[in-house]
Amino acid sequence: MASRRTHLALLGTVSLVGVLGIAACGGSDDSSSTNTGSDTTATDGGGGDVLAASDTGFSTGSPKAGGTYRIATPDLGFTGGFDPSAEYLGWAWGLQQQLLNRGLVGYRHIGGTAGTEPMPDLAESIPEPTEDGTVWTFKIKKGVKFSPPLNREVTTKDIVYAFERMATPSVGAQYPNYFTMIKGFKEMSDGKAKTISGIATPDDQTIVFTLTKATPDFPYRLAMPASAPIPPEVGKCHTKAGEYGRYQLGTGPYMIKGADKMNISSCDAQKPIPGFNPTDGITFVRNPNYDAATDSKEQREALPDVIDISVNTNEKDVFDKVQAGELEEAAGLSVPPEVARKYVGDDTLKDRFRSNPEDSTNYVTMNLAVAPFDDIHVRKALNYAVDKQAMQRAWGGKLYGDLTGHVIPPVLLDGDTSIDPYATENSAGDVEKAKEEMKQSAYDTNKDGICDAPQCKGIVYLNRNYGAYAKITPILTQNAAAIGLGLDVKELPTGPAYETLQTVKNQVPIATNARWGKDYPDATTFAVLFDGRNILPTGNTNYSLVGMTPEQAKKLGIAYPKTPIPSVDADIDKCNDTAGEDRIQCWKDFDTKLMTEVVPWVPYMNALHTNLLGPAVTKWEYDQDAGESALAHVAVDPSLQK
Amino acid sequence: MSTDSAPLLEVTDLRVHFPTADGVVKAVDGSTFTVRRGETLGVVGESGSGKSITFLTVMGLINRQSARISGSVRFEGREILDASADEMRGIRGARIGMIFQDPMTSLHPMHKVGDQIAEVVRTHTDKSKSEAHRMAVEALREVGIPSPETRARQYPHEFSGGMRQRAMIAMALVMKPSLLIADEPTTALDVTIQAQILELIDELKDQFNIGVVLVSHSLATIADVSENVMVMYAGRPAELGSRDEVFSDAQHPYTWGLLESVPRPDIRVERLVPIDGAPPSLITLPPGCAFGPRCPHARTECTAEVPELRDRGAGHADACILATEEKGRLRAARMKALGVTT
């Protein structure tokens, strides 16, 4: 379900292609007073050293510590009530990792490649695994304390408790699947054990993980907030799904406002921390127990005294306030194109509009089990017919996305953008090529390139009903009509649209309401979308039903098409078992095969994340990991605030 | 029966014309009559004959912007047709009281009966609230309402129809006016109540020595309580005279028609005859005598000009051009045809 959120965690290397695409507005060589890039000199503020901005960051004047950094979002949108054990919203991860709680592993929280390199955070270092990669032994730093009212030092027991929470079903953890390779994890979550046998704590500073199989990317997984320490004395009081979100105590530079006043003498005495109200917003204040000496400035500068996030459902209002200096930033919102146009066209403002790769793919998904998309030629024809340039424009133009012709974002394929089997001039679609393809389809009975069978009419097309999505609707409808596909538009709000698409019984033939990002710096996080074994009756994310067998169809209560549905399960397994350079190549071949032999999608764009910085922002970074602003590296000048 | 020699109300050649998009409506077109203290003038006519308009004009309740009014209305010796709005307000309710046809709708439904009566006192005098209330209660007592203190505190919907008309009369007379205009006061009431109300009006007339105008569409209603009778047709008096004269020696064919269409205790009639046809449009009156088209005795002279009201002596006047002897003959023939025995 999280795929509807555009700001998803991303690990791994990042292509600079997208970044270069916005060089015109993020350049460091312009005449304004703003400095970006590595030539910016750090200035001494009241709060000490301030790092220079990264290549994708922004800094101006002399960034100083202090002040309140104000953010508005239309909806906190937490999927797990902000409980670190359950929460699966990328932006929430950013808040957890950068502000609230330190895990064993962390990131620099900057844009580009450097932003997705794992670094030790609570751990003294990232160790090499032993025993064929199955045993990982971490030592944690001394002197790291939980915020008030707890005030005690963190021990490895707190990390063990965090894992035990994930293995407790009532907590409602949303990604325990990343840790099921820890020995004994499954036993505990199945209720067969009270503890996880594969985690040991020889002393308060040491923790040893024993895995059932080699997992080279284990450090990445440990960067996910659910694995960060949780104090059992508070956490054990809150094992209902999402509940702990309003009681959480951590080790980061900030705490939720009012956390220090919580009475933790007993479970009953605990009341929700007042600074967090899921409907109104959340306010972070400095954690007095945070010792910057145990942390690195590279990871967290923590400049503002207060970070205030409020809920404001009116997008227009939010951006008006950002422009006016009443807010520093918007979160969970793309900058409206009319605002971008104004900023990009103004030399004094253009640096305050930021556009960075989000590393996700926007696509049209087609259902391989429903006519006429059960015919590969129809699917190929649509790939030719779609005007991707128009779709890009619907999102706001070049500053909002890079056009693409395949499934996996180039960044995961070593920056390869060569896979484009249905290339057309200017990516504007080519009706003639589309007709050529359509002629080969059984649904074009008179072979004139126009789909003319009865199944070509009244095809239900699902989309969201607002914003850029709504603008995609007429484009796809018109493009499809050019080759005889009559789309019957069904527009729904975000939630119901997703739930409709994810319920297999609905057999949605074609949809553009979904996007996909990934949690993992590996193409496997995209491959799951095409794994026939992942098909579920509800909550299904293999929207195209790639690899569905007749048996599965019967169990799901849907008809299996006459032409067998191709499967890529074997290809996925093969790539997952491959390592190193060959692995990338394997995924490239997988992507090519998907696009030429399966054709489940019309992929059209890799989105760019846009941010608008208010006039009081003096320093800002993009967090490649969270795909959002890096609050660990922002600064504000209160004298410029309104 | 005491009769002042000076007329209380003297209306001469009153005309009330309403200009409308379709033409001028001649609602009253030459009305002339007098009312004296201690006397009741019964005014009879079909609806649209101008009887109500005549007395609304006397009350000054006709909007002068929408009507053209001419003639003379002298009340207590003063010309009031050209009186100012303030003067007229001083006369209405204080010197002339008026009651209306439907007591169910004539009282304000949301104010207490006593308050509505006291309001008249408060409007015309400087009397205190309690004094006004006391007078209202007294007025209710005078019109024969039992336990008037309680009744004064009730709302009109808690009153029966007859009680409401009594309350209306109390309201009209609380200031002891010299003239009471009763516009069809019994039409909306039960027959038994009708007689009580008429009797009450008659009694109060004697008690306070006031002049009364009793407007009705039925001769029978006014027969017992009127000293004088005026029959109106199409905005003009058709016949005017003492009750006895009009009833026993009617001169106008229209009056004959009215007499023949109602049962009367003093004459035994074998059958009642309705008057044929309908009243004329007040915009395009027929030429000459307005009753002509409906009159069985009409002749070509009748259409020549509008007949004047001619006095036959003893205050008995009529507006029919036929000779008196001929009318006597026609009347006798009609009575015979009806099988009337006097």
Add this chain to the structure above:
Amino acid sequence: MGFIVLLVLVALFAGPLASLIGHGPNELFQNDMLDDFGLPKGPNGDFLFGADASGRDVLVRMIYGTRVSLKVGLFATLVAVGIGVVLGLLAGYLGGIVDTILSRIAEIILSLPILLFAIGIVTACGASKEGCARGYVKPGVTLVVLISAFFTWPVMYRIVRGVVLSLREREFVDAARSVGAGPFTIMFREILPNLISPVIVYASLMVPQAILFEAYLSFLGLGVPDSIPSWGRMISDGSAIYDVAWWLIVFPGIILLLTVLAFNLLGDGLRDALDPKSDR
């Protein structure tokens, strides 16, 4: 009145009008009428009322929007009047338990939060092509018509019931009854003709309400699909960028206003003409 005739003509000849202008209602002029940011361009010689956020001709879509507004206005009213009159007749004439039940139902419907239930029903019926109620109710204009009618028939019902209650005691009904006419004959042959003028008066006032209701639903994204131009939806789409594209809200808003105004005037006029009690 002349304006309504004009609207009807525009609705009937939307196709020829559009081809006269040379733009289809769903034709996209992305390259001509959208800038690099995908923002629409304003009125010019070719696009008199400018383009919308998808690069479509606002004028042509307004012309086609006439159809939705008139359809909804007309059919929603007809359905509501049909239900209201029949049930009002039954309740008013038969009285007793029938009256009690129907009046209670009307009261309940009138006390429901309309928009909330509209949202619920639209979402429920709009999710699949089959619609709801075994496929009889399909999303789109039909659904809007039915929802509007469902929430407005009680108004007509109350009016008809009131009139019938007073007519029931009248002489001509007694007369019909005395010659042995059955209740349904009396209801539909004797009483119904007397209802015509109040029904026409109130029905004419329901038309603009239905048109506005469609606009409200469409404004909230719950009306007709995007491919069917609707004024409310056009304004809704324009509301995201009204500060840089004023023509998106101004022109459809004016036509919507004028249409509702025209029907309100018609309704007022009919009331003045048919209802002897009214007097302007």
Add this chain to the structure above:
Amino acid sequence: MGRFIIRRLIWTVFIVLLVSVLTFLIFFVLPSGDPALRFAGKQPTAELIAQARANLGLDKSLPEQYWLFLKHLVTGDEYGWPGLGYSFHTRDAVLPELINRARVTGSIIIGGAALWMLIGVPVGVISALKRRTIWDRGLMGVCLFFVSAPVFWLALLSLLIFWKKLHWLPGTGYVAFAESPGQWFAHLILPWCVLALLYAAIYARIVRANMIDVVSEDYIRTAYAKGLSPRRVVMHHELKPALAPVVALFATDLGALVGGTIVTETVFNMQGLGNWLLIAANNNDLPVTMAVTIVVAAAVSLLTLVADVLLAAIDPRVRLQ
């Protein structure tokens, strides 16, 4: 009177229950309206979905869920009384938020209502008194305009003019009175005006029509025959019967508006009940949907009751049956 009120209160409870049942049913016939999916993560497994469903209490049968809802409503829950549970969407307790948002909606409605009565009633009275004059025609023309203008369009247009072009107003959104009375007012003035203009126009038309009916009543003729001044006749005899039905209508409209400000709140970015309902409906947020629906239904029913009682208090003819 007492018996009437009790009977009507019972009817209110019945209506609220009925509305809650209908809402409940509509929610569950919503296609794939399974909020559990949202809590099951990005790559849900069947177990995760089942767990989320159990956490939200959605694994129980429909009648059982409804029964639990009723039970909590009556007996209260961990968030206080009445027990309205927590939002499926935000996991926040519904009750405190309901109160917050009721404050916003209340601010809009009460201010708007005061304004529309202040405008609508005098305009209607003046129009009726100056009947057939240029004043009457002018005012009624303006009223017809506002009756015909869609609220959302007026709202957008007013924002465009007074905010974007003239910069007279600080923009949209709600500022709590406690935070800044000045800002509270500045942010509410446009919503008030937009809401008030529509209703003022409706009310002016109704008041005018009522006045005209009343003026031709017999008891007004009686009043003049009593020698009262025109001023006293208008103030003391005409206004009361003309306004009595308006007062009743006013109470009913207030109730309906509790759920009827969705459009106003949306355009003006007010975090009120209507706005909340829209968000909740779009997110399959059952507890919030139920809470708002119940509040709205109760408000409508109760204010209709208030209207009846008021009418009975003003008009002695009306008896409460």
